[in-house]
Amino acid sequence: xxxxxxxxxxxxxxxxxxxxxxxxxxxxxxxxxxxxxxxxxxxxxxxxxxxxxxxxxxxxxxxxxxxxxxxxxxxxxxxxxxxxxxxxxxxxxxxxxxxxxxxxxxxxxxxxxx
Amino acid sequence: xxxxxxxxxxxxxxxxxxxxxxxxxxxxxxxxxxxxxxxxxxxxxxxxxxxxxxxxxxxxxxxxxxxxxxxxxxxxxxxxxxxxxxxxxxxxxxxxxxxxxxxxxxxxxxxxx
Numbered sequence: 001x002x003x004x005x006x007x008x009x010x011x012x013x014x015x016x017x018x019x020x021x022x023x024x025x026x027x028x029x030x031x032x033x034x035x036x037x038x039x040x041x042x043x044x045x046x047x048x049x050x051x052x053x054x055x056x057x058x059x060x061x062x063x064x065x066x067x068x069x070x071x072x073x074x075x076x077x078x079x080x081x082x083x084x085x086x087x088x089x090x091x092x093x094x095x096x097x098x099x100x101x102x103x104x105x106x107x108x109x110x111x112x113x114x
Numbered sequence: 115x116x117x118x119x120x121x122x123x124x125x126x127x128x129x130x131x132x133x134x135x136x137x138x139x140x141x142x143x144x145x146x147x148x149x150x151x152x153x154x155x156x157x158x159x160x161x162x163x164x165x166x167x168x169x170x171x172x173x174x175x176x177x178x179x180x181x182x183x184x185x186x187x188x189x190x191x192x193x194x195x196x197x198x199x200x201x202x203x204x205x206x207x208x209x210x211x212x213x214x215x216x217x218x219x220x221x222x223x224x225x226x227x
Contacts, residue, residue, distance in 0.1 A: 032213050043118070043204050043218030044157070087155055095213030099170050101147075102216060104157040 002027040004092050006105025014113050019077045021108045023090035026071065030092040033066060033073045034102070038087045047088075048075070051095075080112045117141050118219035120205050126225045127195055135190045135222045137205030145169075146188040147206040147216065148180060157204070163188055164211045192224075200226045 003026040013019050025033075031052040036044035050057045050064045050073065057064050063076040073092075077084055087109050091102040118139045127133055139146060147170075148160040162170035163182040177193040188205060205219040 034215065036218075038155075041220075043206075043220050045218065046215045049215070089157060093213060098211070099162070100145075100208075100211050100213050101159045101162060101170050103159075107155045107157075109155075 002030055002092055002094075002103040004090060004103050004105040006090050006108060008108060009106065010109045010111070012111045012113060013080050015080060015082060017080055019080055019084070019110055019112075021075045021088055021090070021110075022072065023074070023092075023105050024070075024072050025092040025103075027092070027094065028068075028071065029094045029096070032093045032095045033064070034091050034093075035062075035064060035075050036089045036091065036104075038089065038107075040086075044089060077110075080110075082112050082114050085110055085112045118205055118207055118217050120203075120219040120222050122222060123220065124223050124225075126227065128227055129195055129197060131195050132191070132193045133195060133224070134192070135203055135205075135224075137188045137190070137219055139186055139205075139207040139217070139219075141207055141209075141217060143207040143217070144185055144210045145208045146182065146185070147208075148188065148190050149204040149206060149218075151202040151204060151221070153201070161188075161190075162211075169211060195224075195226045197226050200224055 006023045034049035038044040066073045090105040145164045147162045161180045166182045202221045206216040208216045
């Protein structure tokens, strides 16, 4: 089955700097890669996603890149703000699978220092 | 309006007890999920239902039994609670079983003493 590894486990950056979180996946059939943000005491919330027919996607300060050959995908946050502090999860799935499910990485705790 | 709601938010109980967690979604979605998040924040799928039909049942002990009375509700009943069941349980929903965004509830923190 699919296995997703996520690095780093914790990341501390100065406000205004960029943050990069990296994930690798094992199943070449995976074709959908979402990123979720979990704030303290809340459930995860989708912030951006990418499908395997696209190499990069951007939404304001957030971008995701996908390298299908290397089975890597990354989240890039530019001009970080204190409100970006949260736990971020990458995930992978195969949307062609009749039992669609998300396999999550282990999470990255991002701290943005004011 | 809350999209995915869970009750209770906190649940403290003793080993051996039986407890239930309820989940409701008002998004009109066909598919609902239960996830377990352990103390290290690791999120793992437990069950998934599509239109009241069980479609995913991961390697979860038989003490856990999901029930979906209709496609807007997915409850989780846990028998003979053990210390290792302590975790945060999240309910989620998606438009259908073909993929896309999953909407998570606020979570239920279960503490077994």
